[in-house]
Amino acid sequence: MKKILVILTGGTIGSKVEGKIINTTAASSYRLLQLYNEKYADDTGFEVIQPINILSENLTPVEWGVLCNCLLELDFEKYQGIIITHGSDTLSYTSALIGTMFENCSIPIVLVASNLALGLPGSNGMNNFRNAVCFIKSSDINGVFTIFENNKGEIPVYLSTHIVESDPFTDQFRSFTGKYFGKMIDEKFVATENYPCLMESDDISLAETYHHTKPSDISLAQKHQYPAKSDDILWNGNFDNKILLIHPYPGLNYNNIDLSSKPKAVLHYMYHSATACTTDGYSIIDFAKKCNDLGIDFYCASFKNKDAALYDSSAKIVNSGVIPLYNISCEAAYAKLIIMYNAD
Structure with missing residues (x-):
């Protein structure tokens, strides 16, 4: 079975809390895979790379260039899919960039983030990552998508060019179309009927x-x-x-x-x-x-x-x-x- 490539870029999902400071560390980024393997003893194989490691508010076009060049160097056919872990602050911008540049990709690429550092009560990072894995393994849909659990317990799947930035009070993302492309329900993808075609x-x-x-x-x-x-x-x-x-x-x-x-x-x-x-x-x-x-x-x-x-x-x-x-x-x-x- 082909592996899933995980591209770590930092962000809250790859951060550690020390006192009242949240920041990225080299070790904390890889903790996601450690926690996943401890919680889900399945047959999923991962390959992991980390081209950048920053809080996403510090993202510039330079880091975008590093990430895009990293993707361009890949042989997509080696992988079942790709998961990009990212900070939530600029998740919608990087989602749009990757969704535009790789709109016709031959495998699913899924971007995920976390509302809180992994391990904290209420953190959705692990759930987002788990559902990205399930989406790649079961949906049979290629393209670029973003998954981020909302405060209703729903796990929306966004077209990556349609997600818009999170509300600063509720920390909730929304879709430009007003509808989700679909949802993950019981770790299975359910598409939205009559999704708007723009x-x-x-x-x-x-x-x-x-x-x-x-x-x-x-x-x-x-x-x-x-x-x-x-x-x-x-x-x-x-x-x-x-x-x-x-x-x-x-x-x-x-x-x-x-x-x-x-x-x-x-x-x-x-x-x-x-x-x-x-x-x-x-x-x-x-x-x-x-x-x-x-x-x-x-x-x-x-x-x-x-x-x-x-x-x-x-x-x-x-x-x-x-x-x-x-x-x-x-x-x-x-x-x-x-x-x-x-x-x-």
Whole structure:
């Protein structure tokens, strides 16, 4: 039987509590497998690697590059599946990145985290890991997924490009679609019927300045044909070309944003109605024009439907020449852009 590859990256699931400080250690990361083998005496074989070991709030595109290069060096056919252990703070971002880059992978890749350090009362880390193992062994579904038990005792399975970051008060994740892809029930995967298909979320208007083509709606997957074989993915090996991510709030003064480092693109996530301020002195339109004058591509998300009626402010934003993205989470939009602008 093929083994499951476990990629340890640190995070709470790989941390140790000493006094009132929680931090990663080399030994604590491997404790997960020790505890698993003590609790579940099954026939599962594991291979374990640890390319990085950090608390996930300290994650940067450098560590993303290490993780992605690690995956690209693998022969997927050697494994039954892959489990990536991760911190919860940036779990949704790394989920979106891996889910985008390896969307057509030939085996299941499952990301898991823990709400508390292993061994503490109420920790869900072991349960998440156990259900990732069961999902890989029994679901017969390939792709990239994220598993994280909620406070109702349910064990949701998310499409990794649809999970959005945890609420800071309840520590609960949610799906961008409002529905789980499925749940693990008695260690078996049960799919959600009529799960929303967000085809428009794959559409990105590619900027002429970057791709030297007429701007048109092209699926990132179609453009780069990300395949089942990891060694064919068109990525230059790092994330040196940066994307600036902006969230709106009342009073956001775009004059305070320094563009001297010249990011390759700006991703401006918007209010839920696909709006942002267009008032003089606080106008997203003026800022977008400034970016365009500097040769910085400007994307806005998330619009709901290409044919839907728009608020006056939204229509002005779209007509100003920004590149709209449809039905896509903030994390997934950021992941797609940072991959696209660092592609060969």
